[in-house]
Amino acid sequence: MASAPGLSSGLRIIELVSESEAGIGFNQLKAVLELNAASLNRYLQVLLEQQYVDKNENQQYVLGAKLLGMMKHADSLHDVSDMTGPILDYICRETGSTSLWIDFRDGRMMCRDKVVHPEGVVMQQIGEVRTDYMLHPWGFLLLAHASAEKRRFYIDYANLAGLASCCPDKASVQRFIEEASGNGLSDDKGLILQNIRRIAVPIRAHSRIVASIAIGMPGVSFEEQFITRIYRILQEEAVRVERLLSDSTISH
Numbered sequence: 001m002a003s004a005p006g007l008s009s010g011l012r013i014i015e016l017v018s019e020s021e022a023g024i025g026f027n028q029l030k031a032v033l034e035l036n037a038a039s040l041n042r043y044l045q046v047l048l049e050q051q052y053v054d055k056n057e058n059q060q061y062v063l064g065a066k067l068l069g070m071m072k073h074a075d076s077l078h079d080v081s082d083m084t085g086p087i088l089d090y091i092c093r094e095t096g097s098t099s100l101w102i103d104f105r106d107g108r109m110m111c112r113d114k115v116v117h118p119e120g121v122v123m124q125q126i127g128e129v130r131t132d133y134m135l136h137p138w139g140f141l142l143l144a145h146a147s148a149e150k151r152r153f154y155i156d157y158a159n160l161a162g163l164a165s166c167c168p169d170k171a172s173v174q175r176f177i178e179e180a181s182g183n184g185l186s187d188d189k190g191l192i193l194q195n196i197r198r199i200a201v202p203i204r205a206h207s208r209i210v211a212s213i214a215i216g217m218p219g220v221s222f223e224e225q226f227i228t229r230i231y232r233i234l235q236e237e238a239v240r241v242e243r244l245l246s247d248s249t250i251s252h
Contacts, residue, residue: 091237100138112126132161144186
């Protein structure tokens with residue numbers, strides 16, 4: 001049991017608010033957190049007063065000015081805009097596959113950059129923001145690094161849009177999550193999108209997953225030696241990025 005239940009509940013509220021796309025309502029928070037209305041209202045009032053959360057025009061709880069300022073500062077410490085191009089160019093060239101950089105922010109997956117291989121697949125568009133975690137290997141990485149409660153929240157509120165028919169069943173989703181957790185990378189083996197195989201590795205900053213680099217290629221049958229080489233290239237580049245992020249943080 002938490003030694004400071006009020007603080008624990010407040011932090012959990014902040015996590016849920018930060019992960020919601022258009023804000024989250026009182027009843028949703030109450031259901032997920034399993035708190036009574038009086039306690040939840042008391043915690044929310046403190047967070048509102050301290051500007052950690054705010055309410056939008058639809059009376060949904062959203063991030064407040066203080067948290068937004070903290071996030072902006074954190075972003076300045078982890079600016080990777082000058083890293084993505086050379087790294088993705090190298091991965092594309094060495095693997096013969098389209099390469100992607102996916103940012104994880106506020107429970108969303110955003111494609112920051114990509115390099116399309118002439119004989120590869122287009123993949124997610126730059127700037128596109130998605131929450132269809134169960135359709136992508138980088139989504140399984142995010143789910144694998146989340147707490148059990150947060151993972152349930154992500155899955156319950158995932159937006160599969162027109163690709164719901166491609167979503168793996170619950171057992172397969174669980175298997176992909178376990179593989180991502182145990183292997184340190186995620187490989188869908190071409191089992192989700194027809195004739196497309198995608199492989200992703202995580203990028204961490206201060207032990208927290210912040211992004212993923214990934215490749216996508218047409219076809220599903222490849223020599224094991226080729227796949228092993230792709231694993232190695234992606235993992236080596238992820239380590240390189242993590243070192244650069246660490247050096248950048250220290251320099252600030």
